[in-house]
Amino acid sequence: MDSRFYALNIRRYQQRAQVETPDTIYWERLEKPEFLKECNTIDYLDFSPSEPDNFVVTCSVRVQIYNLVTKLVVKNLSRFQKTAYGATFRQDGRLLAAGDEEGHVKLFDTTSRNILRIFKGHKAPVHRTFFTNDKLQLTSFCDDKSVRLWDVSNEKVVKTYNDAHTDYIRAGAMHPVAGNMFVSGGYDGKINLYDTRAENAIQRTLNHGSPVESLLFMPNGSIFISAGGNQVRVWDLISGCRLLTMMSQHHKTVTCLRLGTDGRRLFSGGLDRHVKIYDTTTYKTVHTLTYPNAVVSLAVAGADQAVVAGMVDGLISIKRMIVENKPSHLNKIRVSHAAKERKKLVKKLIRPDTSQVVDHTIKDRVKSTKLQTFDVHLRKFNFKKALDEVLVPRQVEKHPENTVAVITELLQRRALDKALTERTDAVLIQFIDFLCTHMGEIRFMRPLMNAANTVLDVFEGSCVSYSLKVMEALQRLSTAVQAEIALTVEMLQLKGAMDTIIGVSLNDSDRPKTRIAAPREARMQPSARAEKYVIYVD
Known part of the structure; x- marks a missing residue:
């Protein structure tokens, strides 16, 4: 059985490459x-x-x-x-x-x-x-x-x-x-x-x-x-x-x-x-x-x-404009250097081996990859330390995808609630502010909405033991969730209106035979979904 620990697969969300013409x-x-x-x-x-x-x-x-x-x-x-x-x-x-x-x-x-x-x-x-x-x-x-x-x-x-x-x-x-x-x-x-x-x-x-x-x-x-x-x-x-x-x-x-x-x-x-x-x-x-x-x-x-x-x-x-027909002296040097490197690579790849006659050589040893700090903590099941590692301000500002990747992993392991319990007010407020800031981004919306649901479940029934600042942060999270729900409802209404206009303009022969059902979350009643995330502060 393979006992190696594989690092998190962090999605980079790169922009779509421009079509070359x-x-x-x-x-x-x-x-x-x-x-x-x-x-x-x-x-x-x-x-x-x-x-x-x-x-x-x-x-x-x-x-x-x-x-x-x-x-x-x-x-x-x-x-x-x-x-x-x-x-x-x-x-x-x-x-x-x-x-x-x-x-x-x-x-x-x-x-x-x-x-x-x-x-x-x-x-x-x-x-x-x-x-x-x-x-x-x-x-x-x-x-x-x-x-x-x-x-x-x-x-x-x-x-x-x-x-x-x-x-x-x-x-x-x-x-x-x-x-x-x-x-x-x-x-x-x-x-x-x-x-x-x-x-x-x-x-x-x-x-x-x-x-x-x-x-x-x-x-x-x-x-x-x-x-x-x-x-x-x-x-x-x-x-x-x-x-x-x-x-x-x-x-x-x-x-x-x-x-x-x-x-x-x-x-x-x-x-x-x-x-x-x-x-x-x-x-x-x-x-x-x-x-x-x-x-x-x-x-x-x-x-x-x-x-x-x-x-x-x-x-x-x-x-x-670079003139390719008349390369400069520097370009000639670069071309000659590239040609030499190409020859070395060809010699390395095509090297005759008379000792054995084989088609391919498969190496048993797998190249090890260096784990990041939060991967090390996840390997040791230190969920709180892994979450703390990706909540550092520098990490959140430059690489929010790492934070989302750790949150997604904790959700899959059903360990996010454990990573949030018995934490200081500063850590809780920092985590909630991250959710409020990045929840509107389409690339992070699904995992962060699930994380917000987990946060609200963790604090449900035990709000009295937390400070006023934490309660204000929870109120901001509730407002952000409701805003996303309202935006989803508006988009569904707009989609329905456009479907009606397109359906009227089409002939009977052009009208589609099947209808794609909306996702389960979209079919929920808006009021019921909104009530789930409302928090009242005395």
């Missing part, structure tokens, strides 16, 4: 983030088209160009008296435009850092500036509710659209193919579509339903996307700006939009600290990136080389 595998190749810290909220991020390793950061009164590899400032454009906004590169990367709080739009040469033009005319902060597709004009979107089109060469206004919105204009996007078309989004929830060739410049006005934070055109120009509130909306430009679909994957405001993977993936960042990645063919979420704070700006390098996110506290997160 090609997108999950691809985006998991992003390295651990590297962080840069600025002094204020990161207003805007943009990658240089000519030098893909450089990206511009707009923050406070500075516009700085960083190198993606070294994480150092390459150029510092600090020609702003007040806050700068929305610095963006031209399509060739040679020029950079940014608005400021004074209502000016400044044009810089990215090579020499000189100011080439200062466009004056707005009466409020200019938050977004974008170059047209032909690179000859510049559009500015301002808080004075106007949109202006500037000529880059002579520093003059080409067209002004006053009162384009009834609130601040904080978003805009230029058509990637037609240089005469662009859209603007305001805090009035409206989206305006412009055509500079027509007499009536505003061709159409759409309603996003929330203050518009960001706008984006797809690469072919037939679809544009708007973000505001917790929604991302997709509009079909060809069919008269028809709403194609709407995504509500964020539970807080969506602040920025970007494209990746050559336009096949859409990124949306929000104040909920998440960046959602969508497939632009189905507009379904394929991956999620999580950040330490609210994301207010986003930039994606060409060929998905890096994803850079700016946060509300001035933190910049840089996640670079």
